[in-house]
Amino acid sequence: MFAPVYLDHNATTATxxxxxxxxxxxxxxxxxxxxxxxEYGRAARRAIDEARSKVAAAVGAHASEVVFTSGGxxxxxxxxxxxxxxxxxxxxxxxxxxxxxxxxxAEQLRKRGWTLHKLAVDAAGRVDVASFQAVIxxxxxxxxxxxxxxxxxxxxxVASLATQAGAAGAxxxxxAVQAVGKIAVDFRQLNAAGVNALSLSxxxxxxxxxxxxxVLDKRLDIEPLIAGGGHxxxxxxxxxxxxxxxxxxxxxxxxxxxxADVAPRLLALRERxxxxxxxxxxxxxxxxxxxxxxxxxFAFPDIDGETLVGHLDRAGYALASGSACSSANPxxxxxxxxxxxxxxxxRGALRVSLGAANSAAEMDGFLVTLRATVLRxxxxxxxxx
Amino acid sequence: xxxxxxYLDYSATTPVDPRVADKMIPYLVEKFGNPASxxxxxxxxxxxxxxxxxxEVAKLVNADAKEIVWTSGATESNNLALxxxxxxxxxxxxxxxxxxxxxxxxxxxxxxxxxxxxxxTYLDVQDNxxxxxxxxxxxxxxxxxxxxxxxxxxxxxxxxPIAEIGEICRAKGIIFHVDAAQATGKVVIDLATLKVDLMSxxxxxxxxxxxxxxxxxxxxxxxxLTAQMHGGGHxxxxxxxxxxxxxxxxxxxxxxxxxxxxxxxxxxxxxxxxxxxKGLSDIDEVYVNGxxxxxxxxxxxxxxxxxxxxxxxxxxxxxxxxxxxxCTSASLEPSYVLRALGREDELAHSSIRFTLxxxxxxxxxxxxxxxxxxxxxxxxxLSPLWEMVQEGVDLSTVQWAAx
Numbered sequence: 019m020f021a022p023v024y025l026d027h028n029a030t031t032a033t034x035x036x037x038x039x040x041x042x043x044x045x046x047x048x049x050x051x052x053x054x055x056x057e058y059g060r061a062a063r064r065a066i067d068e069a070r071s072k073v074a075a076a077v078g079a080h081a082s083e084v085v086f087t088s089g090g091x092x093x094x095x096x097x098x099x100x101x102x103x104x105x106x107x108x109x110x111x112x113x114x115x116x117x118x119x120x121x122x123x124a125e126q127l128r129k130r131g132w133t134l135h136k137l138a139v140d141a142a143g144r145v146d147v148a149s150f151q152a153v154i155x156x157x158x159x160x161x162x163x164x165x166x167x168x169x170x171x172x173x174x175x176v177a178s179l180a181t182q183a184g185a186a187g188a189x190x191x192x193x194a195v196q197a198v199g200k201i202a203v204d205f206r207q208l209n210a211a212g213v214n215a216l217s218l219s220x221x222x223x224x225x226x227x228x229x230x231x232x233v234l235d236k237r238l239d240i241e242p243l244i245a246g247g248g249h250x251x252x253x254x255x256x257x258x259x260x261x262x263x264x265x266x267x268x269x270x271x272x273x274x275x276x277x278a279d280v281a282p283r284l285l286a287l288r289e290r291x292x293x294x295x296x297x298x299x300x301x302x303x304x305x306x307x308x309x310x311x312x313x314x315x316f317a318f319p320d321i322d323g324e325t326l327v328g329h330l331d332r333a334g335y336a337l338a339s340g341s342a343c344s345s346a347n348p349x350x351x352x353x354x355x356x357x358x359x360x361x362x363x364x365r366g367a368l369r370v371s372l373g374a375a376n377s378a379a380e381m382d383g384f385l386v387t388l389r390a391t392v393l394r395x396x397x398x399x400x401x402x403x
Numbered sequence: 404x405x406x407x408x409x410y411l412d413y414s415a416t417t418p419v420d421p422r423v424a425d426k427m428i429p430y431l432v433e434k435f436g437n438p439a440s441x442x443x444x445x446x447x448x449x450x451x452x453x454x455x456x457x458x459e460v461a462k463l464v465n466a467d468a469k470e471i472v473w474t475s476g477a478t479e480s481n482n483l484a485l486x487x488x489x490x491x492x493x494x495x496x497x498x499x500x501x502x503x504x505x506x507x508x509x510x511x512x513x514x515x516x517x518x519x520x521x522x523x524t525y526l527d528v529q530d531n532x533x534x535x536x537x538x539x540x541x542x543x544x545x546x547x548x549x550x551x552x553x554x555x556x557x558x559x560x561x562x563x564p565i566a567e568i569g570e571i572c573r574a575k576g577i578i579f580h581v582d583a584a585q586a587t588g589k590v591v592i593d594l595a596t597l598k599v600d601l602m603s604x605x606x607x608x609x610x611x612x613x614x615x616x617x618x619x620x621x622x623x624x625x626x627x628l629t630a631q632m633h634g635g636g637h638x639x640x641x642x643x644x645x646x647x648x649x650x651x652x653x654x655x656x657x658x659x660x661x662x663x664x665x666x667x668x669x670x671x672x673x674x675x676x677x678x679x680x681k682g683l684s685d686i687d688e689v690y691v692n693g694x695x696x697x698x699x700x701x702x703x704x705x706x707x708x709x710x711x712x713x714x715x716x717x718x719x720x721x722x723x724x725x726x727x728x729x730c731t732s733a734s735l736e737p738s739y740v741l742r743a744l745g746r747e748d749e750l751a752h753s754s755i756r757f758t759l760x761x762x763x764x765x766x767x768x769x770x771x772x773x774x775x776x777x778x779x780x781x782x783x784x785l786s787p788l789w790e791m792v793q794e795g796v797d798l799s800t801v802q803w804a805a806x
Contacts, residue, residue: 024445030437030645038431045427045612049410049418055716056723057408059415088475088614091634091644119634119643126633221645226431228475228614228647243631245515246478246508255508256478257416257607259614262650327442336436336443 023380025337027222028168028196028313028371033265034224040268041226044261052258053247062260069267073231076270077194077218078204085232085253086263090195090219091119092243093232094162096254097191097215098123100240101160107131109158111188113174114356115139115167120193121352124162136356137163142306143172143357145179154186161188165197165216169340169353169369170304171313173201177211184212189238191215195230199223199273200281200310205233214238218270220262225269229262280374285311287372287381294385298392301363303354312373317366318392320399327368329391335384338369408723409767413608413701413760414557414585415725419653420610420761426656427612430649438646439637449648456655460604460617463587463658466594469622472641473651476616477584480603481508481551483618483642484580487628488549488601489516492578496546499523502534502553502563503743509551509582530745531694532561540571549578554586558725558740558756559693560702562590569598578626584608584616588661589669589699594619600626604658606650610761611657615650618642672759673700675768679757682772686779688792692727692741692754703757706741707775709789710782712752718778719755722771727754 024032044065050058052066067081074081087093098120102110112124114136124134135158138149145163154161161183166173180190190213194203198218205216214235221227234240234253246255288311295302295316303315317323323339330337340351350364370384410418419427430449438453440446454468461468474480489499501513503525513523524542529535534552543550550572552563565581572579579598584605586592594602602619606612620626620641634643680703683689688708706727707715713735716726727738727746737751746754757771783789791798 022444026437026440026443026445029440029446030435032433032435033431035432038428041431042424042428045419045424046421047418049416050723051412051416051607054412054415054723054725056412056720058410058412058723088479089644089647092475092632095632095634095643117634118636122633122643221437221647226647226649227645228650244479244482245511246481246506247511248507255511256476257613259475259612259650261612262614262647324442331443336440336445338440338442 022334022336023376023384025335025370025372025376025384027373028369029338030221030227031224031373033226034269034272036272037225037265037268041261041265044264052260053249062258065260065264066258069263072267073270076274077198077216077233078206079233083205083233083236085234085250086258087230087232087254088228088259090193090217090222090230093217093219093230094119094193095123096232096243097217097240098127098160098162099243101189101191101215101238102127102130102132103241104239105159109133109135109153109156110160111135111137111153111158112162113137113139113145113164115143115353116162116164117168117193117195120162120164139356141358143167143170143304143353144307145174150179151182154182154188157186158183158188160191162191162193164193165203166194166201166310167353168196169351169367170315171196171310171371172304172307173197173309176213177208180208180212189214191217193217195219195222196310199277200284200312202277209235220266220269223269223273226262226265228259229266231266276374281311283374284372287376287378288312288314290378290381291370291385294381298389303357303359303367312371314370316368317363318396319363319366321366321392321395323366323368326366326391326395329395330387333387333391335387338371339367405766405770407721409721409770410723411757411759411763411767411771412723412725414560414756414758416607416613417610417760418762419612420657420660422660423611423653423656427649427653430652434648436648438648439635453646453648453651456651459655459659459662463662464592464594464602464619466619467622470619472618472620472638473646474616474618474642475614476607477582477603477605478508480616480618481506481582482512483628483631484601484603485509485512485516485549485551486631488578488580488626489521490629491627492548496548497521498544498547499549499551500526500539500542500547501551502526502528504528504532504556504740505551505553506557506582506584509553528743531697532556532559532692532744533694533697534563534568536564536567536571539568543571543575543577547575547577549580551580551582553582554592555583555589555699556693556740557585558738559704559744560585560699560758561693562697562699565599566597573598585699587658588665589701594621606654606657609657609661612650612653615647615654617654668761669700672763675759675763675765676700676703678765679703679759679768679771682768683775686776690750692744692746701759704754705757706746706750706754707779708750708753709786709792710753710779711786714782715753715755715778718782719774721774725756725758727751727756
């Protein structure tokens, strides 16, 4: 029996050993509270400042635009609720395929008098242009469209959407949690095109869980979600998690440096898998759209995704059916529903998300196992009919 | 060989215990799965670790694991408890009662709630830092829905009468929140007997990592909260967001060690603190801030009269301690906790908070005593006020010329 093959990098990634090395001192002797005035505190403060610069550099932002949070979910909650709190209630638009940590906060705002529009996507999972323009015509105050979707990997033309939204006077946010480390993300460029806020998270890029950031255009006022002590320029109170922030900084640095090598390699692996999937008769979701180089979302007709994923886990391959955050939820994916995929097929959805450590041999091994498992399950289904 | 500066600031934060760090590290590299990944073993194995840690947190405070909600720290727990309860029970009333000496995480959250239309009474404390129960009772109204009182004060270490307050609140159907960030591992907490409905915990005050905390939410009788962090529905909807496994495992281990070692450790620390106090009490004009009896054994907060605050802090650079001042961007404010005790600004500025901990040694305490004696003598030699006091001048009768 060989070691299990991890194919679920969009759910989370292993912390890079270089990142762990950088964190360890802060989990022992360098223990200071960054708000303390003595040397222990000052050392912690310096470490945070350095990490902030690294995070900023990796996404083309200024250090002063980086607000540290405990996670991507929190960064998205902070932006949606925080920006809304500084504006008079009006129209809020989020894409229909956003992560629940954007959609749920947006839905909460209805209670405060906001009108929520969910932007339709086409069959390939891209924001539908006509639908978008219709919503823009209603002068939304806040628009949020993710840079890359966690399930399909579909990449949106956020710059173009933001330009249109900006022309209509809207603040624009993009959840870049899945995009950073897989495609180039440049906040300066995006900001020039009208993106005012961007979220990213450490544990998707070889950093530790527990650290993330909201990159925020200084012109956009937001109210903090967490009060008490005024940390992060008053935007996020609470003793800073120095070790995780340090890890986040190093992870960003590594992700940016490795992107040029890693992305093409991932793409080659993805395409290898895609060829195999097609020959097995799988439907690939979002195929027509530009997608992250590491993500494949597919289904086999008549095969339940949960069942297949269970078999594959027992065979030593870890992947996801639906996204991690809602894998306890029996409803089919809201992303696929928004793409017009019918429930039957959507229930078969499986996601493979590759990482730098995956190899061509693993792809081939996976395809062999997948083929055998699919055929067996199809036979069982045929027998049951 | 003493390592300088000597760390005597355990209430600001504690170092991660090496045993805790050892338990955490495997969950960064090998066992890195997302606990919410239901479809493979990488996820299941870490979900198990998360639940084991949850049990440990519950065990320390004699609660049920189902009553423990993971958060990013006590600051978030305080926000969730206060906003969550106030918003959920707003239909019953809009009045809250808390104390002037609470942590900023409670006070600033109360200010936010005031902006949202709630009314908050901030109780005074007695000179010893403790709440007067009669004053507390008198502050409660028919429309009071929530009371928040910290178990142990971070600046002066005093222990509030939580059991009694709990009885009063329960009898009136008022929800009772307790910020226990400074209490875990220092005092026994028994939620089976304490009538507390919500309790905030911090890992990094109890030799665990920063960035992780918990909120106890009572199930019998059931307490409801309006969630503050929405998304994937984690923590039964109380708090969405990917669980940071390694940090959770760290908090679980830290709380387990606290449960096992608290008794013996507190005795050792009490002896060291008393040694420190004895060593300093022969200096003239020193005043302990806060009740000495109803106080955790780790804390000694002392004001040194007739010594200028900033000079004092600079003089004791060899000690990593906390002073009675807090930096704001424009000025040095005297501690609002010391002010609430009735301390005048000068005395507040000239105070030092020493907080001892698991790794404090006798040698370190003796060094601190010697250093303080030296520096206080020196600073007072330079102090014109001290000279006047020595000559018997009553400073309150002096007319000071303006500069």
